[in-house]
Amino acid sequence: MALISLKDVQLRFGDEPLFAGIDLHIQSGDRLVLLGRNGVGKSTLLRLIAGRIEPDSGAAAISNEVRVALLSQEDETGFVGTALEYCLEAANPPAISEVEAQKFLTRLGMQADEGFATLSGGGRRRVMLAAALAAEPEVLLLDEPTNHLDIDTAIWLEGYLQREAATLLMITHDRAFAKAVANRVAELDRGELFSFDCGYEEFLRRRDSQLESEQQQRAAFDRKLAAEEAWLRRGVKARRTRDEGRVRALLKMREEFRQRRNRLGSVNLKAEDAGRSGKLVAEVSNLSFTYPDSQEPDRPLIHGLSTTIMRGDKVGIVGPNGAGKTTLIRLLLGELTPDAGHVRTGTNLQPLYFDQMRSQLDPDRTVVENLSGGDDQLIVGGKPKHVNAYLQDFLFNPERARNPVKILSGGERNRLLLAKLFAQPSNLLILDEPTNDLDMETLDLLEDMLLQYPGTVLLVSHDREFLDNVVTDCLVFTPDGDIHEFVGGYSDWRQRVAAGLPGGTSAGTAAGGARSAGSTGNSPTSSHGDDSRSDSSTAAAGSRPTRRERKLSYKEARELESLPERIAGLEQRIEELHTAMADPEFYRQEGDQVAQLTGELQDCEEQLEAAFHRWEELDQLPQ
Structure with a gap:
């Protein structure tokens, strides 16, 4: 018997149907990943299953006495109390022991006595995740569980869910996470739900095969439609009785073609090039920094860091939460002043900074107001472009463009910030967790855009596959407090460390990582000279596995x-x-x-x- 059953569920927001009669049955042991474009209703579907909202029609049934826990995308800012109190009060029914709650809080790097309301957005999300896990439900609903987790904690969560989560429905943009955890896939597309009884990788193979078949069918359809349109234009007296059926068939084909045109398009990602920067982008020498209000002023967050970033480098910055990754970015941008050492930046640099907290967006202003200040046009590539035409490249239709940012999904907000940034010319992209909440297709497009970007990229991300596919070098903040430089992707570094080989050249130390509770304990020993950055990125990339076969994706x-x-x-x-x-x-x-x-x-x-x-x-x- 299914633990959760949806039968002909319909839900409308405004004039458009969000769910047009969807069916879904979740059995014990299913670990289902829910895919779909940003804004199609994935988070809404989880909230409906959890009983937070009711469908307009149809039935959403949960078996009697089945405990369900939901990690929502919504930030619960109104709770007053400690992190532990949040976990205990969030349980429904309230059956969490303090010991279990504290265990998960500690594992996720949180202190039980911290005030919930005083935490950052990422901190509150980790407390909410701890509450969902500590509830030990029969059915676990997780909306982007790896957001705000460092890589080691995401890997721990993978293993925990594989061992302990009997039944799971999750939304995630993290492809490595989906591959490791999911044994079923469902895809939400324009109100319809398509279910696949297979894991994520097999789903991709089936989807490519299905696409091939659809392409052949559509090519044949297009040829026939063109022939029929040509027949009509030649002036055949189509109103004669024997031709009326052919005309009706042509009108039906036109409507089918129109429906194909109305399907969701793809995001058109293109960063405006500001021209070449100087060969040197940044030279960091013996850099140290401590926040003035630090409880350990004699222990710098970053100590003795030295590294050089050259034009065209694509550098991944990875490590535990609190290790100093975002602080390093702010030091490179000149937003913070180092206590010791210095940062020397190159010439003709035009940087763009993607802030993971999306602070460049005003939630109370509309999409258009955030992008252009309310003007009808903006300058893109040195030329005026209508703001609605530009927004349609990022899948915002004119109606959506008039909405305030605060009602957008997390993925839509990320798309808007990308649109705002990419309208400006740049030759240095600094991206702090840009993949959070993006749907997987947009993530693929962003990945390809960064690969073709002619400038320099500094990328902070917890997405292992994204890092492996984009970066040529890594700055790794390790759990024991070291900072290592390594030529290659993040998985290359992990494999090297797991094999007991040196984990790259030591570039400095970081205090934050040593305190992270998300550590797996796989800390490399410091080494010098085995993987010097003087090795060319091209040579390093050539020794790595090919990213993908060069066929039509x-x-x-x-x-x-x-x-x-x-x-x-x-x-x-x-x-x-x-x-x-x-x-x-x-x-x-x-x-x-x-x-x-x-x-x-x-x-x-x-x-x-x-x-x-x-x-x-x-x-x-x-x-």
């Missing part, structure tokens, strides 16, 4: 499928602009209006040329 297949429509739209707009400019009255308009439309024509022609080039490039790849 899932997102590239989606892109290839959408290009004919995009090309047709650009050709139509270019024709409209040429027609307008052929009218003598056109040049009697205001000069700004003429310049705007002339610039739009040039932009459309450049986009058309790029689209044809991309179509040829993708069409040559094997499927």
Whole structure:
């Protein structure tokens, strides 16, 4: 018998159906990962299963006396009391022992007597996770459980869920976590739920196979539709009785094609290039720093750090929570002044900083106001662009663009911050946990964009697969307080340490890591010279496993499928602009209006040329 059953569940927010009659049955032993684009209702579905909201119609049933615990994405800022008191009061029914609650709080790096309301957003999330785990429920519902966890703690959580969580439904952007934990997959797409009785990796293989089949079917459909449209344009008397059926079939095909156009597109991620920086990006020499209000003023958070970052480096910064990763970023940006040592930055640097707390966004202002101050246009790549057109590249339709940021999902807020940053030219990207809450497809696109980015990238992330695929070097803050430089991805470093080999060149020490409760104890011994950064990144990358076979990927297949429509739209707009400019009255308009439309024509022609080039490039790849 299923522990949880959803039958024909429907739910509407406004005019659009969020769930259009979905069915889901969760049996004991299922560890299901729920996938889907940001904003499609994944978090809402978890809250519905937990009984926090009711469906408009259909049935959501939980077996009698089954205990359910939910880690919600919503930040519970109103609770007054300690972290331990939160855990004890959050239980429903209240059956958590203090010993169990303290055990999980300690394991997640939290103090039981800390005031809940005084904690950072990440600290509150870890307390909420501790409360859910300590409840020992029959069904555990987790919404982005690895957010605000360091990598070692995420690995510990993987093992704990594999051993102890009999039944689990989770939302996660962490692909390594999903691969390790899930034995079922469900995907939410435009109100429908599709279930797969397999793990995450097998799901990816099945999805690629299904995509291939769909591509062939759609190609045949498109050829037939084009032929029928040509038949109609040739002036056949289609109103004759024997042709009416053919016309009705054509109208039906048009509607089917329109429905395909209305499907969710892909995020168009592109960072504006500010040109080459100087060869040296940053030189850090014997850097030490202690916060003025530190309880251990004689123990610097960062001590004696020396490293050099060169143009084109893609450096991962990893380590336990509290080790000093974000502090290092703020020192590099000049937001903090070191107690000793110095940071020398290179020439012609134009940095962009993605702050994991998204402090650059005003939650009370709308999406458009956050992006452009409320103006209809913004400058992208040196050219004016309508703000709604730019936002559609990041999957915000005009209606969503008028909403305040505070009602957006976590992933939508991250997309908005990326949109805000990428409108500005840069040659140095500093990204502090950019993958939090992003759906996996957008995460893939961000990964590819960073690989093609011509500038320098500094990346703080707990996402192991993302780090492995993007970075060429790592600065590792270890649990025993050392800081190591290593050429290669994070998993390469772990494998080397696990094999008892030196974990890279010692670059300094960090006090924060030694206090982290998320440590696994796999601390490398300090070594010198075995993996010098003087080795070229290219040589290091060449010795690593190939990231993926060069064949048509899932997102590239989606892109290839959408290009004919995009090309047709650009050709139509270019024709409209040429027609307008052929009218003598056109040049009697205001000069700004003429310049705007002339610039739009040039932009459309450049986009058309790029689209044809991309179509040829993708069409040559094997499927």
